Amino acid sequence: MLPSTLLNPTQPVNQQIYRILRRDIVRCLIPPGTPLSEKEVSIRFEVSRQPVREAFIKLAETGLVQIRPQRGTYVNKISVSQVKNGCFVREAIERAVAKRAASMATDEHLYMLEQLLNQQRTAIDRNQLDDFFQLDDEFHEQLALVADCRLAWETVENIKATMDRVRYMSLEHVSPPEMLLSQHYDIFEALKQHDENGVDQAMHRHLHEISQSILLIRNEKRDWFTEE
Structure with missing residues (x-):
């Protein structure tokens, strides 16, 4: 798991998490096939799971991840x-x-x-x-x-x-x-x-x-x- 990341309290949490995870995936810090855990990401950003879940949905909309019901979220291949x-x-x-x-x-x-x-x-x-x-x-x-x-x-x-x-x-x-x-x-x-x-x-x-x-x-x- 990547190191803890502090967020700006004046900006929407889900959007910040989305932008940071997007950056990490784009810059190959999180390679294709990597599972993304709501729990681990929430710990990294010190937030509840709800904004993490919202960030995952946005990542899925851009094609970077796939959300598999009951199986988890994974970084897509290109x-x-x-x-x-x-x-x-x-x-x-x-x-x-x-x-x-x-x-x-x-x-x-x-x-x-x-x-x-x-x-x-x-x-x-x-x-x-x-x-x-x-x-x-x-x-x-x-x-x-x-x-x-x-x-x-x-x-x-x-x-x-x-x-x-x-x-x-x-x-x-x-x-x-x-x-x-x-x-x-x-x-x-x-x-x-x-x-x-x-x-x-x-x-x-x-x-x-x-x-x-x-x-x-x-x-x-x-x-x-x-x-x-």
């Missing part, structure tokens, strides 16, 4: 089909977001995006992969805010949990952060020019990366994947 479908939906949403952002980006927006890129560069230089992974998400979230459509990012966030497991595993050698940062800069430069077609193509090249990554990662960790 579904190739789910990753591919998630990639398709994410690309459709984020390319539309990027084109809209290109027409709406202000100097303030561009400054905030550039700061995120600078932070990504620092994370790479310090070999802080977890920080880069988080900053990558923040860059995409900020694009949705530039486009004045937070719902777009919330939708993407809800469908990409399984995809994120592949993204995380690919960082070390399949899709290195240096390459991803370069792609982010391509998106940023097109935004600066308010080039809707340019930013659309840059976003397509960037998001298409995951479609290639899954083939290589699956070959390395076949027992972690299912074709379903």
Whole structure:
């Protein structure tokens, strides 16, 4: 069992537990097939079982775990089909977001995006992969805010949990952060020019990366994947 984790008393407990367990599964701290015990998780977070049960339900909705009545809750293998479908939906949403952002980006927006890129560069230089992974998400979230459509990012966030497991595993050698940062800069430069077609193509090249990554990662960790 992972070490005890303190929660923020000002935020909903079930949501915090969900986010932490989601992070742990995505970052391979809890591998496929691992049973999740309501009792053990409630001890870890020092809470009752009810918010843990609610967090498990949310994890099941995102495809990260399977709840088997009378048998327990288990971390799912990575579904190739789910990753591919998630990639398709994410690309459709984020390319539309990027084109809209290109027409709406202000100097303030561009400054905030550039700061995120600078932070990504620092994370790479310090070999802080977890920080880069988080900053990558923040860059995409900020694009949705530039486009004045937070719902777009919330939708993407809800469908990409399984995809994120592949993204995380690919960082070390399949899709290195240096390459991803370069792609982010391509998106940023097109935004600066308010080039809707340019930013659309840059976003397509960037998001298409995951479609290639899954083939290589699956070959390395076949027992972690299912074709379903």
